[in-house]
Amino acid sequence: xxxxxxxxxxxxxxxxxxxxxxxxxxxxxxxxxxxxxxxxxxxxxxxxxxxxxxxxxxxxxxxxxxxxxxxxxxxxxxxxxxxxxxxxxxxxxxxxxxxxxxxxxxxxxxxxxxxxxxxxxxxxxxxxxxxxxxxxxxxxxxxxxxxxxxxxxxxxxxxxxxxxxxxxxxxxxxxxxxxxxxxxxxxxxxxxxxxxxxxxxxxxxxxxxxxxxxxxxxxxxxxxxxxxxxxxxxxxxxxxxxxxxxxxxxxxxxxxxxxxxxxxxxxxxxxxxxxxxxxxxxxxxxxxxxxxxxxxxxxxxxxxxxxxxxxxxxxxxxxxxxxxxxxxxxxxxxxxxxxxxxxxxxxxxxxxxxxxxxxxxxxxxxxxxxxxxxxxxxxxxxxxxxxxxxxxxxxxxxx
Amino acid sequence: xxxxxxxxxxxxxxxxxxxxxxxxxxxxxxxxxxxxxxxxxxxxxxxxxxxxxxxxxxxxxxxxxxxxxxxxxxxxxxxxxxxxxxxxxxxxxxxxxxxxxxxxxxxxxxxxxxxxxxxxxxxxxxxxxxxxxxxxxxxxxxxxxxxxxxxxxxxxxxxxxxxxxxxxxxxxxxxxxxxxxxxxxxxxxxxxxxxxxxxxxxxxxxxxxxxxxxxxxxxxxxxxxxxxxxxxxxxxxxxxxxxxxxxxxxxxxxxxxxxxxxxxxxxxxxxxxxxxxxxxxxxxxxxxxxxxxxxxxxxxxxxxxxxxxxxxxxxxxxxxxxxxxxxxxxxxxxxxxxxxxxxxxxxxxxxxxxxxxxxxxxx
Numbered sequence: 001x002x003x004x005x006x007x008x009x010x011x012x013x014x015x016x017x018x019x020x021x022x023x024x025x026x027x028x029x030x031x032x033x034x035x036x037x038x039x040x041x042x043x044x045x046x047x048x049x050x051x052x053x054x055x056x057x058x059x060x061x062x063x064x065x066x067x068x069x070x071x072x073x074x075x076x077x078x079x080x081x082x083x084x085x086x087x088x089x090x091x092x093x094x095x096x097x098x099x100x101x102x103x104x105x106x107x108x109x110x111x112x113x114x115x116x117x118x119x120x121x122x123x124x125x126x127x128x129x130x131x132x133x134x135x136x137x138x139x140x141x142x143x144x145x146x147x148x149x150x151x152x153x154x155x156x157x158x159x160x161x162x163x164x165x166x167x168x169x170x171x172x173x174x175x176x177x178x179x180x181x182x183x184x185x186x187x188x189x190x191x192x193x194x195x196x197x198x199x200x201x202x203x204x205x206x207x208x209x210x211x212x213x214x215x216x217x218x219x220x221x222x223x224x225x226x227x228x229x230x231x232x233x234x235x236x237x238x239x240x241x242x243x244x245x246x247x248x249x250x251x252x253x254x255x256x257x258x259x260x261x262x263x264x265x266x267x268x269x270x271x272x273x274x275x276x277x278x279x280x281x282x283x284x285x286x287x288x289x290x291x292x293x294x295x296x297x298x299x300x301x302x303x304x305x306x307x308x309x310x311x312x313x314x315x316x317x318x319x320x321x322x323x324x325x326x327x328x329x330x331x332x333x334x335x336x337x338x339x340x341x342x343x344x345x346x347x348x349x350x351x352x353x354x355x356x357x358x359x360x361x362x363x364x365x366x367x368x369x370x371x372x373x374x375x376x377x378x379x380x381x382x383x384x385x386x387x388x389x390x391x392x393x394x395x396x397x398x399x
Numbered sequence: 400x401x402x403x404x405x406x407x408x409x410x411x412x413x414x415x416x417x418x419x420x421x422x423x424x425x426x427x428x429x430x431x432x433x434x435x436x437x438x439x440x441x442x443x444x445x446x447x448x449x450x451x452x453x454x455x456x457x458x459x460x461x462x463x464x465x466x467x468x469x470x471x472x473x474x475x476x477x478x479x480x481x482x483x484x485x486x487x488x489x490x491x492x493x494x495x496x497x498x499x500x501x502x503x504x505x506x507x508x509x510x511x512x513x514x515x516x517x518x519x520x521x522x523x524x525x526x527x528x529x530x531x532x533x534x535x536x537x538x539x540x541x542x543x544x545x546x547x548x549x550x551x552x553x554x555x556x557x558x559x560x561x562x563x564x565x566x567x568x569x570x571x572x573x574x575x576x577x578x579x580x581x582x583x584x585x586x587x588x589x590x591x592x593x594x595x596x597x598x599x600x601x602x603x604x605x606x607x608x609x610x611x612x613x614x615x616x617x618x619x620x621x622x623x624x625x626x627x628x629x630x631x632x633x634x635x636x637x638x639x640x641x642x643x644x645x646x647x648x649x650x651x652x653x654x655x656x657x658x659x660x661x662x663x664x665x666x667x668x669x670x671x672x673x674x675x676x677x678x679x680x681x682x683x684x685x686x687x688x689x690x691x692x693x694x695x696x697x698x699x700x701x702x703x704x705x706x707x708x709x710x711x712x713x714x715x716x717x718x719x720x721x722x723x724x725x726x727x728x729x730x731x732x733x734x735x736x737x738x739x740x741x742x743x744x745x746x747x748x749x750x751x752x753x754x755x756x757x758x759x760x761x762x
Binding site: 021142149200201205207354357 | 514580
């Protein structure tokens with residue numbers, strides 16, 4: 001009797017322990033690490049895009065370029081490119097108005113199954129982002145079960161495909177783009193990483209936001225400012241250049257660290273301040289229905305590099321003077337950014353609306369439908385308080 | 400006769416059973432359902448209020464059960480309102496437990512086959528679940544208690560850990576302003592939160608097993624507090640990451656929360672598989688308790704062997720779990736079951752308690 005039972009258990013175990021029901025050997029999988037989306041109608045030149053572009057009813061065709069890894073060690077598959085450097089990625093493009101169809105068309109070209117578990121970045125070209133609501137472009141990625149909402153979004157001036165061609169040897173552009181956010185403590189030209197999870201809310205709630213702009217640069221890629229997505233349309237309306245993005249970082253207090261460089265107005269000597277921390281608070285004031293904002297920025301940091309004609313001890317007077325110069329520069333940067341949002345882009349993406357909503361919910365309800373236009377007329381005052389905590393290892397200035 | 404109550408649980412064990420029974424598949428969708436109903440980030444207040452209401456409903460059931468020491472609802476209901484009506488009501492409660500079991504197992508199957516085991520046939524997922532549950536429930540309430548106690552440290556740690564890790568995508572602005580639209584959205588959010596608190600009905604039979612039934616009130620307080628903490632954490636973390644606009648676009652918001660961040664330099668980079676595996680255990684607990692309650696009720700109503708009743712439950716639960724043709728129907732079933740709960744365990748126990756009170760004083 002006991003033996004009879006054991007045989008049943010053994011035979012059941014055989015079928016259970018033989019492995020997963022729907023497993024696929026990892027060698028047969030193609031790991032997508034990046035997707036670049038381009039407009040198929042795009043002409044070769046990267047001229048100024050026409051915002052009215054997407055008005056025709058026929059769905060615009062999209063070129064989807066998928067970047068796959070070539071796993072280390074699968075020697076036969078390694079591709080040699082110029083300069084004896086080894087490429088550990090390859091790109092495949094398909095054209096369709098459906099992103100899903102495009103990825104399934106890849107299955108006509110390769111035996112291995114593309115899987116999205118390790119997708120890291122999506123790069124969208126300016127042309128496509130200007131003419132299409134972003135919700136449509138990312139719908140497949142937010143709906144899919146393999147692709148995670150942690151995928152980061154980028155826009156690019158020019159062709160998205162080109163971004164995926166440029167990298168240092170041995171690195172895959174998608175991984176570089178993902179890892180570059182680790183440098184946020186070193187440079188304020190890096191906006192916070194914007195993932196799919198972080199855009200579904202703003203797109204649904206019609207709030208504007210920024211996406212980092214990435215461009216091909218010599219043999220690498222480079223972050224160059226940010227694209228502004230207008231909440232009401234879900235489309236790209238324009239770009240902030242690198243210093244405007246820095247102004248935005250100061251406005252929002254989202255920076256972790258970086259460089260603040262300016263010149264002494266009297267003797268044109270360089271003053272460089274390294275930001276160690278920053279914090280910003282936007283205070284909304286409502287007086288008789290008149291909305292105004294006051295931006296208060298606090299930061300601590302240190303002298304990083306100071307040029308002066310003759311060496312001098314940094315005493316309190318000099319520190320105070322330098323502080324004032326630096327603070328003025330920060331205010332100017334913020335003003336430029338705000339002016340761009342108010343006068344040129346007519347889009348508010350710095351969180352002024354959020355502050356108004358949190359501080360004066362009733363006022364916010366009355367202006368939220370027309371917020372971008374309302375914001376264009378709102379006066380904003382700035383207060384910057386930098387605290388130069390230390391001078392590095394030298395207490396005298398250079399030169 | 401195995402229908403006799405012979406197993407005993409302590410107050411702490413009863414609390415664990417109650418908490419495990421309450422926390423189930425609802426957490427995965429609660430952030431969406433509650434924000435859809437209220438449209439404001441103040442829903443965490445709704446959950447606290449929902450917890451209080453759920454506690455009050457549970458309290459009535461506890462008071463009712465305490466009047467009949469050692470007897471389960473199915474045994475004492477006949478004494479309150481007479482045998483025929485009692486049987487009808489018992490069958491209603493049994494049906495409710497079966498629906499809960501069916502709902503939970505279908506949710507597991509949907510989530511698992513979408514996120515975890517794409518390609519595995521639904522029946523294979525469900526079958527493994529049901530047979531193991533059957534095996535466990537044969538051991539009675541003590542076996543279920545041991546299992547609950549076994550998984551509690553694991554599931555709670557993983558849940559809290561995941562919520563803490565999600566802090567990196569948390570944005571406080573998404574939860575502000577507090578009460579910006581007044582109290583109305585808070586009221587609107589209470590109903591979906593109560594529907595997720597399926598707590599009190601477990602006390603219909605758990606009190607009968609308690610070695611010290613007078614501690615049952617403490618049990619329901621502790622049980623409701625634990626589940627409230629879980630729900631508030633899940634909802635606050637999810638809204639903090641997605642904002643209320645984003646939460647409504649996610650089918651399984653809590654799972655998407657866990658999917659929306661990666662952690663570097665920790666043993667695992669991503670936690671959704673871990674959470675899902677753990678959460679399946681949590682749902683398994685609810686499932687076991689529900690079919691145990693159903694089978695116990697049936698065996699006590701028709702005076703038949705408990706184990707055969709348990710076996711008879713399985714096909715019924717399977718059929719119930721197959722009824723919803725799609726995910727929408729599944730969610731609708733969930734809401735429908737919640738409404739049934741409100742009628743069965745929200746409205747009925749109070750009159751029953753009053754009847755009991757008068758009968759006692761008259762006699």
